[in-house]
Amino acid sequence: MAVLVKSLVALFFFICVVHGGSSICTNEDLKINQVSTGTQVGGKAEYEVSIENTCSCVFVDIILSCDGFQTQEPIDHSILNKDGSDCTINNGNAIAPSSTFKFKYSWDQMYNFSLKNSQIACS
Template structure:
């Protein structure tokens, strides 16, 4: 199936001729030939517009049941390709707020067994850290509903549960130079993960 679109791009004021070829065997891929002599930057093409005038991908409906993005990757100055990116596969990425140069995904929570045994239970060490140099993460809360340990944890490191969440380090900022570490003892590791945080960038 071939779709022919022609028009004048308001941004460039030049005539554009698009021809897209959709392969029924691979409906997730759309190849578009661009007949202008040069393409200066990567743009996104929407079937709702006849021109490459969008710097951000425009949402379009590619079937009766799924909405997707058509995203452009420049192959060379005469040619580019458009790929259909399903919303489901990028939903988490788009949902992450960005603050300056850091994201919530730059806050890491890892844990490992120490090899020690405390009151017959395996000891685990939890580290909450970030590799982001420009921002810090104050007010971190982790899920702790149902958490139990036979090894006491100082409440200045892991606060008491409130609504199934525990405040880490009394809310002090976690930065690349100031991670937070605590230990607990349990038969199995507890699935801690950060639920809430703020991001402050310098």
């Protein structure tokens, strides 16, 4: 039993050294939420999308799956750039730890965005 405990402690310290003592992040640490703003744009309901980084690392190159996404309200391509069924967020730039990136769109109904890919950068 003591050998098992020592092995687990050694593994824990190895993981901390490899990752610089920071927490290990996954794509699940990016939380995507939406709310209706209560505003109409061109006769369509407006929604605000929030992408929150709940990890202590930076996320870059965030791509959402957005096949079929449409908006009445123009969105600056540096904020959300649709390319086929992929939407690049924030021009591929970082979303810092404990921060939230937001954008708005308007359509007949709320679109169900999902995370397709991202890169995690820990120092």
